[in-house]
Amino acid sequence: MNKIFLIIQREYLSRVKKKSFLLLTFLIPFILLGMNALVVYLSLSGSDQKTEVHVIDDSGIFIPDLKDNKSIDFIPSHTPLSKAKNELSDTGEGFLLYIPADIQQGGKPEMLSKKKPGISVLSSIEEQMNGILRTRMLKDAGIDLETLNSIKPAVSIISKEITPEGEKSSNAGAAYAVGFVSAILIYMSLFIYGAQVMRGVIEEKTSRIIEVIISSVKPFQLMLGKIIGIGLVGLTQFLLWIILSLALTGIAGNVLLQGQEKPGSEQVSQKDASPEQMMEEGLGAEVMKAIDTINFSYILTIFLVYFLGGFMLYSALFAAVGSAVDSETETQQFMFPITLPLLFTYIMSFSFIVNNPDSSLAFWLSIIPFTSPIAMMVRLPFGVPEWELILSLTLLIIGFIFTTWVAARIYRVGILMYGKKASYRELAKWFMYKE
């Protein structure tokens, strides 16, 4: 037991002390924050370049009502279409929107340009035109716009889960996001830390220190020590990330709040002037509310449990693969069956499980140990009955004991085999060897 502890200690410390670990641990939260800030900044400031669109409106309906916005300037043009076309192909600059006279009878407007127009430009023009056309058609049909505008039902369903503590408002969007993020994290970390186990085994094998070590400890102890040590490294990294991110968002939030309170009349008046911004703030509040509906400490705990379980299960297999090869380049053929269930669940998670978290496929994927770490994380924010969780975790534990047992039998033979290209048959043979 003491020796396993020594191995865990070495595996853990030798990785945590590495510069790359520290760099990754401290840099990632900053990078994430930076990326978020960038996204916020970009979406607030919009694109900096305005697209000039020359409009030839043969129908005469649109020109008076087309409005310039952040990214588009409309310039009415009265040059005939063919001439405008020639000009365009000569200069190569700008866009030409041609609206045929028969647009109300189904004529198609055209956007002419030398380079491709951006999708946002097109959709924003389409939106404006649809609005204009609709107003006109409503008018033509004799419907009073004032009345129509005043009739605007705004139904928004508040979903509430009935829990022992009372009714709790739930939010599918937030659940979706949390499931999404935690599934990606589990998927990536299983690969990252699993590969670390594999590389560690290969390193010991190729540097030949393995023989010295297993003359002191049992191969199984070495394998388990390595897996636990690296698992703890992963756990440490996650915890540091969580703490750092919370600290950083806390600081950033304070700075942002101060920045909003400090300014004088100028910004306040701007706020009043821009309804768009008002809406964004409303959206922000909504998001905050949605986030509040999620029980983070519960999800975090389950996340760490599934990370550890899934990691133990898969890293044992990674260790077996590492023991069977002489270098990392030879791992390909054995990696495929390991990555397959992970990849399958990963794809299924985002195409199917999030949309049908209570379907029987989702249920089974979240019960089978090889797929449950990812599938369950996707389902979890939508609410999973306790018995399913217990069943899934029990099977996960049984699963990792099983894979560790299988892997250890391959590992103990593999680490002493050199220069032999292992096949699956070979692995099966190793598995069958007696002690």
Add this chain to the structure above:
Amino acid sequence: MLSIRNIVKQYANHRALDNVSMEIEKGSIFGLLGPNGAGKTSLIRIINQITAPDEGEIWLNGEKLNPSHISKIGYLPEERGLYKKMKIGDQMLYLAQLKGLSKKEATKRIKYWFEKMEMQTWWNKKVEDLSKGMQQKVQFVATVVHDPELLILDEPFSGFDPINAEIIKNEILELNKKGATIIFSTHRMESVEQLCQSIALLNKSHKILEGRVRDIKNSYRNNIFRISYVGTDLPSENMDTFELISHQQNENYKEITIKIKEGKTTNDVLYLLLPNFQVNELTEVIPSINDIFIQNVKTTNLL
């Protein structure tokens, strides 16, 4: 001290050891010889409890081999290896602690050995910064740091330059004097004759020879002598005393190798030669372990 009894080790379609037994006395230096693939490494791995035999038992100091013996054995594998990115000192501490030493005790012993081998300045270096010879020294210290009763050295001198090989050899002899039993596994015979008291010869999974080096050599004596003398060629008659195997003309003397016939002695030969020739030297040709090794391996391979 170490008693190996009827060991069988079977791999899928290859028997690595077939009913191998040997006895190794306490405090002796024992040579485990054999060509590549004879089963030496398989046997060593079984003694180190890296693998287990399919049949047979090993007894150490009158106890059946068990995990408590790990701390009493020091093993230097043929393929040397250390963690490349780990500091030498930490690495030594780790390996010594795995052998069951406390951290304090391990630190003390490592310091002692580092001083002895003049490598005090290496503590914070990494293996990749050391030359190959230096790495070998580190590895040797890792093998002996826990003061093992039984030291198993697989090709200990490969990779050492002559000076360091001498240092290591002296360290091994000193450990032996202090009471450590030493097993050498090698296919390099010169070192065996110098160092080992007993040997066992493995070939194709079988033990084909075992005994004290002196006894083995004696049993392979077959009355062959080398004589150098000054004078004319030997007469071709009177050959009932010896048989001429070869003769060689050197600058100012001749050298012959003869086999003395049954019932005759060196005196009979000298009696014959002295009247006619000036005899400079007469020595018995005792086969070297190398010759015995090659001879044995060849004959068993023919069978």
